[in-house]
Amino acid sequence: MEDAAGEPGRCAAVLPAGGCGERLGSSTPKQFCTVLGRPLISHTLEAFERASWIKDIIVVVALESLDLMKAIIHKYGHKRVTLVKGGETRHRSILNGLKVFSENRSDGTANEKPEVVIIHDAVRPFVDEEFLLQVAISAKQHGAAGAIRPLVSTVIASSSDGFLDYSLERAKHRASEMPQAFQYDVIYRSYLQCTDYDLDFGTECLHLALQYSNVKAKLLEGPPDLWKVTYKRDLYAAESVIKESISQQLCIITNVNKDAIEVGFLLHESLKLHFKVKAVSSSMCKTIHHLQNIFHGQCCNFICINVKDSDFEETQNLVDLLQTTNAGISYPLVILSVHSTSEDYSSGINKLIGIRKLAKEAYKSNILVYGLLINIDQDKVQLQQAVCEGTAIITALIKDRNPALVGQIMVA
Amino acid sequence: MEDAAGEPGRCAAVLPAGGCGERLGSSTPKQFCTVLGRPLISHTLEAFERASWIKDIIVVVALESLDLMKAIIHKYGHKRVTLVKGGETRHRSILNGLKVFSENRSDGTANEKPEVVIIHDAVRPFVDEEFLLQVAISAKQHGAAGAIRPLVSTVIASSSDGFLDYSLERAKHRASEMPQAFQYDVIYRSYLQCTDYDLDFGTECLHLALQYSNVKAKLLEGPPDLWKVTYKRDLYAAESVIKESISQQLCIITNVNKDAIEVGFLLHESLKLHFKVKAVSSSMCKTIHHLQNIFHGQCCNFICINVKDSDFEETQNLVDLLQTTNAGISYPLVILSVHSTSEDYSSGINKLIGIRKLAKEAYKSNILVYGLLINIDQDKVQLQQAVCEGTAIITALIKDRNPALVGQIMVA
Ligand SMILES: [Mg+2]
Ligand SMILES: [Mg+2]
Incomplete structure (x- = not known):
């Protein structure tokens, strides 16, 4: 300087x-x-x-x-x-x-x-x-x-x-x-x-x-x-x-599971039109050190692509990690917990209802957790349409950072 | 003048x-x-x-x-x-x-x-x-x-x-x-x-x-x-x-059904701390004339309390009526379609998934429809808590008027 x-x-x-x-x-x-x-x-x-x-x-x-x-x-x-x-x-x-x-x-x-x-x-x-x-x-x-x-x-x-x-x-x-x-x-x-x-x-x-x-x-x-x-x-x-200035960068955390990779890839392609995106495998995201390397620890927005059967384990891990860094002190952080489902939406939602409790806990640390359900049991065109809608929902939730909607599960 | x-x-x-x-x-x-x-x-x-x-x-x-x-x-x-x-x-x-x-x-x-x-x-x-x-x-x-x-x-x-x-x-x-x-x-x-x-x-x-x-x-x-x-x-x-100026007034439309009246009453009590509220029975709300009498036709925000078994009939009626008045031309209108449920959330949501289609149609007329599910099969304290959360969700959705979230069903 x-x-x-x-x-x-x-x-x-x-x-x-x-x-x-x-x-x-x-x-x-x-x-x-x-x-x-x-x-x-x-x-x-x-x-x-x-x-x-x-x-x-x-x-x-x-x-x-x-x-x-x-x-x-x-x-x-x-x-x-x-x-x-x-x-x-x-x-x-x-x-x-x-x-x-x-x-x-x-x-x-x-x-x-x-x-x-x-x-x-x-x-x-x-x-x-x-x-x-x-x-x-x-x-x-x-x-x-x-x-x-x-x-x-x-x-x-x-x-x-x-x-x-x-x-x-x-x-x-x-x-x-x-x-x-x-x-x-x-x-x-x-x-x-x-x-x-x-x-x-x-x-x-x-x-x-x-x-x-x-x-x-x-x-x-x-x-x-x-x-x-x-x-x-x-x-x-x-x-x-x-809000605008903290909504520029986005970190996508994906698992190596096949479904997660596919949805993660499609979302990544779509989201990078709206954000500076970095993708990280969830195994790389286990320690504070790794997390702080992402955008020099300045990232306020996370997309967690969860594996179908693990419920919201990845999301819970990320919340735990962010809580230990106290990162939510300066600005509210946003985590989108993304879940692919091959069943009808309602049973997908039923499995995820526990995310509301997780979100309430996370909010105490100024971490805003929202759920997003994407049905991957559709043809290519429908899936691409769902990814588009999902991107619009993610963008809206990140830009608004609305505490009243934490724990809600959106459907794309 | x-x-x-x-x-x-x-x-x-x-x-x-x-x-x-x-x-x-x-x-x-x-x-x-x-x-x-x-x-x-x-x-x-x-x-x-x-x-x-x-x-x-x-x-x-x-x-x-x-x-x-x-x-x-x-x-x-x-x-x-x-x-x-x-x-x-x-x-x-x-x-x-x-x-x-x-x-x-x-x-x-x-x-x-x-x-x-x-x-x-x-x-x-x-x-x-x-x-x-x-x-x-x-x-x-x-x-x-x-x-x-x-x-x-x-x-x-x-x-x-x-x-x-x-x-x-x-x-x-x-x-x-x-x-x-x-x-x-x-x-x-x-x-x-x-x-x-x-x-x-x-x-x-x-x-x-x-x-x-x-x-x-x-x-x-x-x-x-x-x-x-x-x-x-x-x-x-x-x-x-x-946004602030068009988020002052709110019209609650309720049916005479007992459940609808109870949820409507509790919500009314809670919402009037945040808005100027007028309550109208749904039978009074069948013609454009009646609707235009509410706040001199200047109301941009509606809560539709639906009867348990009618799905979103009341909401559909209101959308139809507002579309004929072209009211969404000047400002985006918000309709909260509120549904009480005594079942677990997921089957409530399953019944309402069709609201997404309704919301997509309504959005073409600049009418933003969101769903809100309130479980009324709870004790008094839990119900009051749900009404509080519902009020926060309604307030947030009205103040934000976010098109990306239309057709989503929130749970209070
Ligand atoms: Mg001086
Ligand atoms: Mg001059």
Whole structure:
């Protein structure tokens, strides 16, 4: 990630997360709203943890959210995080975050002062490591740097009686977004010099660096994913974006049994039109080590092709294995337990009714198990049709990740 | 809607829909992207049709989209729409739209000139009638009016070498959104007077009215729903918003059979915690007239409680009736075919396997039929538990409206 030409030096991040989410029309501050069952801020923290060169992550939260935040850090195993109590405004919260590198705590300890500090909103979970690095390197070089985006709407000024005063030329202006990054000394000095009015009514760190340290920030056009989760519709969008991103890869686990191989092969051919697919024989899938090699342990979706007479043994094995890795902590995992049958559907279903109990247990570990029955006692055309329908069902269940349907047995 | 104190006079609307959707990262212009299976622009047109006082709706589309737009108008039965060929820029397209009221067509006809014209984007489907009326009345009074929203991000200006020049005070500026409305003579005159530079590079109608007719627009703070579908995530959000809005109301159709009444009653009690529920006896539900009385024909969700021995007769009746009303044209309808069983699940399912065929047929009319089996041969506690699970399954299926799962039989 870091090369000689552009190293950011020692880096830290400050995430103000003390807002009260008024615009969302909800009493939960938006950084604590859950997206796919996990608080938004935990998704954002994950993005920062992926960047191992960011040594310290300072999360600034309102006093009343301190316990909740501690619980989130504990539950999702977040590392390198220091919690700091928020101030009454955004700027005061950021200042509190910056202070941990310059002032000793009551126990005499302090966080090691970084060369560059990245400031980011807890409610912008989709920032990627590459852009963080770009902003950090640019800040090291120029003193300050910040993400910008084209304006979606024209910006206007109104007169005090509510009429149009003037409109700005859209092409000459940009929306200032996050992340922003600063040489630590530049931004800390700016905060120490600024007025109470700035601290109470200002919002823009770039402005403070310009006004109090005479540092003009380098502006970097960021990707559209940097948008700020502000309204309820943004939570919907965030959930869809995450679902989409964890629904790209699929692991098919097949047994060497002839029936399993045939259905597995047909499904594989059909599913690879919708997913990046890896096929693994079930014998290769007995240890955590093997499982973690599949897509570097990042795979959230599994198809278990079960042997006709073994009921859902393969599925049970996979659930057991995934439970020991704790993989469901970050995202809900999906397992499709696929069963071929040569009998009529109902007796196939009768044999599998026990999958409901298995699914209930698995769900406690955030593993979503669904059943899928495919009748292989059909002619080639009918079988291909069933595989097509099965693929549509599998795709739908993976993309939706609906907990209410776990343990249900679908028929293709 | 119109009262003496504030009547908008004769009203028309112009919807520029000639954009090419570059920002979406898709080759389909965003106004033609489907949301719940229907092109976005059709959702927007529906919002304007609800306002019966808007007499003419002018849709301006690029030449290459003309046939597609005609097909959309035909398929969804849009009324009061006149199609006009777009210009090379947004302003030129709007001007083409305005001309239909002042210039005769080649066949000598023209649309009747309105007093007030509303200009709105095809990609803002969630505008409501009340706000349209407010903007129109305000335009009649002041010459021009437009929707504004608070800025989500700080707006900055950059120097030519990509550094921060200055940032605007966020509180003093607003985002200019749509709809906007104008006295027809004001906006048409402004367009006729403005320069080619304006027509080629400008975007803001309020600005033209100010510059060329000296009319200062009244600015009206609009609801957050006015946002412009710009990025792929906005399509996700739009779909979620629509799904949410059509998943509020639920009609339960029950038979007088004792078992059906009991399950129906328990489900009703449980479902009314999640939906606005109306219960109807199946005998009341034999004609289109009765069905249209339920929630004024706006109900998209039905629970059919079937009698034990009749298989899915009630469900079939409802499907037949809904098909004759063409109700699935606008939005996918959901029918949950609920069956109580006293046997083991598998033979219950066996009896119902024919529901798959029914569901396939119904889906051709955009009616999504799912089965739900509830075992009523259990003790009170178990039955209540099954009803709880059934409610969760019903809620999930209604909120997701997933076509891939039609004809599946869920077990509670
Ligand atoms: Mg700032
Ligand atoms: Mg305009």
